[in-house]
Structures are given as structure tokens and as C-alpha cells.
Amino acid sequence: MSNPGHPDDTDAIEKERQRWDQGSSTRDRVYDTAIQLYEPATVDDVASRAHCSEGAAREHLEWLSARGIVEPIDGRPKQYQRNHAYFEWVRANELRREHTDAELETKLSALVAEEQAYREQYGVADPGQIDALAEADYDSLETVWEDIGDWKTIRRELRIIERARKDRNTLSGAGIVG
CATH class of the missing domain: 1.10.287 (Helix Hairpins)
Incomplete structure (x- = not known):
């Protein structure tokens, strides 16, 4: 999922995690992760990055999808990416x-x-x-x-x-x- 030189790179992920250590809700962590999905990512990928369960990541990704913030990509496994529009x-x-x-x-x-x-x-x-x-x-x-x-x-x-x-x-x- 990492794309060196892109906002999804390892340094950005590490900065995300440091900020989260200061306290943030699961929804906020999933949102922060989701808006950086320039490439499709699975629920498991998002859960891992957002430090939450797959169930919580799926629930929040569906909520974000219903509001047009991310786009679901059907398939096995289902993936999501940010909605550039x-x-x-x-x-x-x-x-x-x-x-x-x-x-x-x-x-x-x-x-x-x-x-x-x-x-x-x-x-x-x-x-x-x-x-x-x-x-x-x-x-x-x-x-x-x-x-x-x-x-x-x-x-x-x-x-x-x-x-x-x-x-x-x-x-x-x-x-x-x-």
C-alpha cells in the first residue's frame, strides 16, 4: 500500500501514529487514514494503519462512503480509496x-x-x-x-x-x- 514519495509513505504513517498517541477517536483515525488513500486499500489495511479492529474500520469506511468521502471498490476483498471529486x-x-x-x-x-x-x-x-x-x-x-x-x-x-x-x-x- 505504501507509495514512496507520495502522501501515503512511511513517514506520513508514522506522523499519523504519533499524533494518535496523543488521543483521538477511532472514527477520527479511520477518517485520517481514509483521506490519504490515493491507492485502493482493504479494510484490513485501514484497520492496521488506524489502530482499530477490522469491524470498526469497516463501519467507519461505510459511513465515509455513504457521505461520498471515500469510494468503495467492489471485489474480494473489498477496497476503498479517497473520492478525489x-x-x-x-x-x-x-x-x-x-x-x-x-x-x-x-x-x-x-x-x-x-x-x-x-x-x-x-x-x-x-x-x-x-x-x-x-x-x-x-x-x-x-x-x-x-x-x-x-x-x-x-x-x-x-x-x-x-x-x-x-x-x-x-x-x-x-x-x-x-
Whole structure:
């Protein structure tokens, strides 16, 4: 289940456990574990990481699933992973509440410029089109991988800001937000 260099890595798990030693509920531990499931994980995996029984992990994962926070993956054994769309929605709502239209527009413009710079640098429209091994020599391979990751982050932030702006317009049109 561990993916080095990813939020699921061993250091993150150890930090989780140290924080839990200071006291937290089973539901909180399962939630903290579940929101870090970038790859599918079994109930047993979650129970082990959250320091709880499989029954408790299953109960809380089903509760989180019913609220759209995690997604169940059918199979034997059943697995769960975080629902990325849910977290993008949460982030969009935070941006909409915490920033003015002008601030969102400024953020959007800066991100569009950064994305355009990557498009020009690599001569492709999407970071998934970059062949890092063909693009770089051994010494610059890490830089290319970082650029790909940064570009993907920029694209995700663009989607989230656009959603925040769209949601604000929809809510304003409905008379919900002033």
C-alpha cells in the first residue's frame, strides 16, 4: 500500500501514529487514514494503519462512503480509496468563501500563465504527453518529473478555481450568495 514519495509513505504513517498517541477517536483515525488513500486499500489495511479492529474500520469506511468521502471498490476483498471529486468540491467551496472574484481571477490568470509556459517548454498540450526519459538526460530527469507533477497540480487548481467561480455564479443567480 505504501507509495514512496507520495502522501501515503512511511513517514506520513508514522506522523499519523504519533499524533494518535496523543488521543483521538477511532472514527477520527479511520477518517485520517481514509483521506490519504490515493491507492485502493482493504479494510484490513485501514484497520492496521488506524489502530482499530477490522469491524470498526469497516463501519467507519461505510459511513465515509455513504457521505461520498471515500469510494468503495467492489471485489474480494473489498477496497476503498479517497473520492478525489469530493475533495476538489471541498477545496472549491473554501476558495469561493475565502476569496473575492477578483482574487480568484488573479489566481486563475497566474495559473494559466504557468500552464502556458509548460506547454511552450515541452511543446505539448498536456503533461501526460511528456516522455520524461526521451525529454531529459540522466542529470535533468528529476527536474522533468517535478515539472510534470507541478503541471498536473496547476491543471487541478485551474479546475478547482473554475468550479469555485461557476458555483459562485450559480449561487448568486439563485439569490443564495450576494
